[in-house]
Amino acid sequence: MPRRAILALDQGTTSSRAVVFSAEGADRGRVLGEGRRELACRYPRPGWVEQDPAEIWRSQLDAAKAAIASGGVAPSQILGVGITNQRETVMLWERSSGRAIGPAIVWQDRRTTDRTQRLRDEGTEPLLVDRTGLLADPYFSASKIEWLLDEQPGARGGAERGELAMGTVDSWLAWNLSGGRVHATDPSNASRTQLWNLDSATWDEELLRLFRVPRALLPAVLPSAGRIGECDAAVLGAAIPILGMIGDQQAALAGQGCVAPGDSKTTYGTGCFLLVQTGGRRVRSGARLLSTVAWRIGDGPLQHALEGSVFMGGATVQWMRDGLGIIRDAAEIGELAASVEDSEGVVMVPSFTGLGAPHWDPSARGMILGLTRGSTKAHLARALLEGVAMQVADVIEAADHDLEAAKVRPVSAVRVDGGAAASDPLMQVQADVLGIPIERPRRLETTVFGAAGMAAVAAGVVPDLAAWRGEAAVERRFEPRRDEGWRGTRRRRWSEAVAVATRWGTR
Numbered sequence: 001m002p003r004r005a006i007l008a009l010d011q012g013t014t015s016s017r018a019v020v021f022s023a024e025g026a027d028r029g030r031v032l033g034e035g036r037r038e039l040a041c042r043y044p045r046p047g048w049v050e051q052d053p054a055e056i057w058r059s060q061l062d063a064a065k066a067a068i069a070s071g072g073v074a075p076s077q078i079l080g081v082g083i084t085n086q087r088e089t090v091m092l093w094e095r096s097s098g099r100a101i102g103p104a105i106v107w108q109d110r111r112t113t114d115r116t117q118r119l120r121d122e123g124t125e126p127l128l129v130d131r132t133g134l135l136a137d138p139y140f141s142a143s144k145i146e147w148l149l150d151e152q153p154g155a156r157g158g159a160e161r162g163e164l165a166m167g168t169v170d171s172w173l174a175w176n177l178s179g180g181r182v183h184a185t186d187p188s189n190a191s192r193t194q195l196w197n198l199d200s201a202t203w204d205e206e207l208l209r210l211f212r213v214p215r216a217l218l219p220a221v222l223p224s225a226g227r228i229g230e231c232d233a234a235v236l237g238a239a240i241p242i243l244g245m246i247g248d249q250q251a252a253l254a255g256q257g258c259v260a261p262g263d264s265k266t267t268y269g270t271g272c273f274l275l276v277q278t279g280g281r282r283v284r285s286g287a288r289l290l291s292t293v294a295w296r297i298g299d300g301p302l303q304h305a306l307e308g309s310v311f312m313g314g315a316t317v318q319w320m321r322d323g324l325g326i327i328r329d330a331a332e333i334g335e336l337a338a339s340v341e342d343s344e345g346v347v348m349v350p351s352f353t354g355l356g357a358p359h360w361d362p363s364a365r366g367m368i369l370g371l372t373r374g375s376t377k378a379h380l381a382r383a384l385l386e387g388v389a390m391q392v393a394d395v396i397e398a399a400d401h402d403l404e405a406a407k408v409r410p411v412s413a414v415r416v417d418g419g420a421a422a423s424d425p426l427m428q429v430q431a432d433v434l435g436i437p438i439e440r441p442r443r444l445e446t447t448v449f450g451a452a453g454m455a456a457v458a459a460g461v462v463p464d465l466a467a468w469r470g471e472a473a474v475e476r477r478f479e480p481r482r483d484e485g486w487r488g489t490r491r492r493r494w495s496e497a498v499a500v501a502t503r504w505g506t507r
Contacts, residue, residue, distance in 0.1 A: 007067065010448040016063045081244070145193075168189045183219045190221045201302060225296075257466065259465050261409075270314055286405060316388060343382040369500065413438070431480045439477050
């Protein structure tokens, strides 16, 4: 019998990754091969973050070919492709040629801060929250699309004539994989554009008018797990079905096996993202978290989630390495932080691209406070880890408020994943700051595993996501070591520092 496999594509902010998983019996879910390619961001102005759409595609294609080659499988043995992607990042391209019009505007980009502030000033935010579950913030795709249409020469006219297509990264990959035959997204990505109505599960005509986005630009919204189309045989060597599309954070939720209401995970990647599964029920947040779609399997009901987003997680470590040159590699930050018992009053607020949930202040700026003559790079490293952990604590406290109101069980332990979750010092700091255990699985790369799970369900390899969940065993559980007095003092100091960061941004 030929070996059957699933190919999962994980297109992230800093790299494109591909993994071939076994789809065979007891061997199911085992990694057969993988490939990864680095991906650069451009920062043309303060607060602007761009990528080259062509490079996004090239890097993902190269990673996919490398994964297939290293996996020892023929393209014809791959049952399906699952796609997961950095969300909210958006681009325009010509339907006739597939050529991108302008840059991909990355989810971290703040160039539409003035536009979203006007929406708040005009009293439009309650409409956005009601229809989409999202706040008026440049994080989301709608204001980015509007900017591209206004600023790229000829773009608005081309869009109105139906000559252009718009897409988040999943749509861009599906278009290129299929040779231009598939223009589609899934509910998890559509729900992040701020143009998709959570209640009607359709593109919202009033919001399209608000952001001046022509309907002809938009992709079809297809299930997260289901037949979306197929790859052009010339791309990967066979007409492989595209069977899954899902945003990266929702993919991690699936990969962690969070399929019941109240299940939650926090991913530590470029940013940090908490998602709490709320099942078929949309929970409206009173704590400025986001209501979002988890996924849709086939023609089944939408599954919903609550989300809190921290913009700067692992990217803060990159800044200390590349921007300041204080460390040589990411692992060194943990070693430095572990070399001191305390930050000795140094507080870092890593709001380099504004503050996400629950503050939602795009004008906030990064801060390092409390420096003395005795402060060293070890204290800075400790303050950096605490700054990341404090942002996550803000989000989890807000989530507990919403879960209590909705009569859903609170977060009693945090399942973690993502590259930065490999840091023992960071995970211990996180447990200390929260006062609850941190559970780290053996499989840290749950995002790509969740994308594979979508394709596996659609291919009939497994009956549901629970059967695909993979290794449920916890590799390590981090218990809190600090008392409530320590925690309360640090949380108050953090709140004071956040207040400074937000005031500074309005100067």
